Amino acid sequence: MMSTSSKIRLAIPNKGRIAEPINDLMNRSGIHIQMSASRQLIAKTVDPQIEVLFVRPIDIPEYVAKGVADIGITGIDMVAERGSDVSIMLDLKFGSARLVLAVPEKSPVQSVKDLSGLRIATEFPGICRRYFADAGVDVTLIEVSGACEAAPQLGVADAIVDLTSSGTTLEINKLRIVDEIISSTTNVIANHESLKEKHEKIEEILLAFESVIAAKGQCYLMLNVDKSKLDDVRRLIPGLGGPTIMDIAGSGAVAVHAVVPHVRVYQLINQLKRAGARDVLVLDITRMVR
Ligand SMILES: Nc1ncnc2c1ncn2[C@@H]1O[C@H](COP(=O)(O)OP(=O)(O)OP(=O)(O)O)[C@@H](O)[C@H]1O
Ligand SMILES: O=P(O)(O)OC[C@H]1O[C@H](OP(=O)(O)OP(=O)(O)O)[C@H](O)[C@@H]1O
Ligand SMILES: [Mg+2]
The missing domain is CATH 3.30.70.120 (Alpha-Beta Plaits)
Incomplete structure (x- = not known):
């Protein structure tokens, strides 16, 4: 086990839904980020041993798996999408969403089996490929990078696989849930080697995050x-x-x-x-x- 002098690089989202709650968690846990410019990609923190890397949530699992960052904070859906080999360390219990298969309200589709030969729009091609392969259903995946719920109305897909939390977007776009594929929350993930070599420092950071969660409410x-x-x-x-x-x-x-x-x-x-x-x-x- 290494000493507490290990330097840690922590990857967190630069934008998106969970960026703000993560920033709040960093402040509450006392690991204040020291930004000198708003579009900075790497920043120091009040702890000289902790450096922060700002990247897209979808890229965090692979940055952590490859050791570009020692630990990261992102959605568990992002880890599943990339299939990254990382250790899941701590569920932060925010950013809750369900990844669902949905069809237009009037569609005759009742189960995944009815989608054979049809087109599925998604931001999650990795999860979708595994899901439809497991179900033994052959589909065409249409990859989109946002506003997925519009695809059926635009005539480019027969169904979608996308996240839902409040359900508002599905409702507005008149879509009906057929199946839930995974549920997701924001988690702290770690690189396997970093966990061995920088164990003490990573534990110290996790304790800080846990203490914030414990105090909530x-x-x-x-x-x-x-x-x-x-x-x-x-x-x-x-x-x-x-x-x-x-x-x-x-x-x-x-x-x-x-x-x-x-x-x-x-x-x-x-x-x-x-x-x-x-x-x-x-x-x-x-x-x-x-
Ligand atoms: N509606 C939602 N409710 C709760 N969490 C969500 C919701 N949509 C996405 N998330 C979570 O937020 C994390 C980051 O996704 P998000 O879509 O915010 O990032 P992004 O794609 O980088 O940003 P944007 O969609 O603004 O381009 C994911 O892990 C996801 O599960
Ligand atoms: O159930 P709701 O509360 O309506 O949330 C669901 C929406 O939130 C996410 O979109 P996001 O804000 O990430 O925009 P995007 O579609 O451009 O990714 C997700 O992709 C859904 O579209
Ligand atoms: Mg999004």
Whole structure:
């Protein structure tokens, strides 16, 4: 195992749907990117051992497989499309989408078997070839690089294989799902050799990302309460290691601190006030390491 002095190159998307959430993850995890120009392809970070490479999400799996980057962040669909030999390290749980086979609402097609001899438009030729081969169905693939849902209306395809998340694009283009091929989220992937040689540093980065995911949806609640009412307040505060209780010197009151889920806060504050809590503060948690 190598020391923590290993340099790491991290490949992340330069554009597209997941670029912004990944940038947010980098900031929250404390690995701030230092950009000197907006179209910069390689950037330094606050950690002199971590350098960032900005590339297209579809190219990240192969850059990582070939060792151009040690680790990368991209959709699991991109890894499947390229068939890249990388280690899947961490599911970041955003960028959720399903890759589906869809046909015009009025099409007679009911299953993949009905597509024999027909034309399929897709941005995912790799996944499609394997999918139709597994199904034993011979089709013609029409490769497009966006706006795939328009292909049936334009008369260039009989069906499409494309991503859907909210379902809006399928609905607007009057398309019906016939099958789900894969579901995808944004993941951290790693090069096999880098994992052996730079294990400690990669683990350090993963821990930083995990701590951001753990903190998501949680907030830090602080309040003061007279000791006589402490039991009522304690009963209201949900788990997560139980509240921390500290004496406020000479006041007959205590300070109570606890980590609580965001979704509980609105109701909880009212209940706590009724139970005698005062000076309530709710703070965002950026990172949480257990
Ligand atoms: N509708 C969506 N909802 C959630 N995630 C999506 C959606 N569309 C794409 N993604 C995910 O975003 C990642 C990058 O795809 P995206 O289409 O944003 O990149 P791109 O093709 O480089 O950008 P663009 O389509 O703007 O040219 C993929 O892993 C994909 O699964
Ligand atoms: O279910 P929805 O929420 O409507 O999302 C689905 C759309 O999102 C993606 O398009 P993207 O924004 O990447 O544009 P593109 O078609 O040019 O790739 C995908 O290719 C679909 O077209
Ligand atoms: Mg796209």
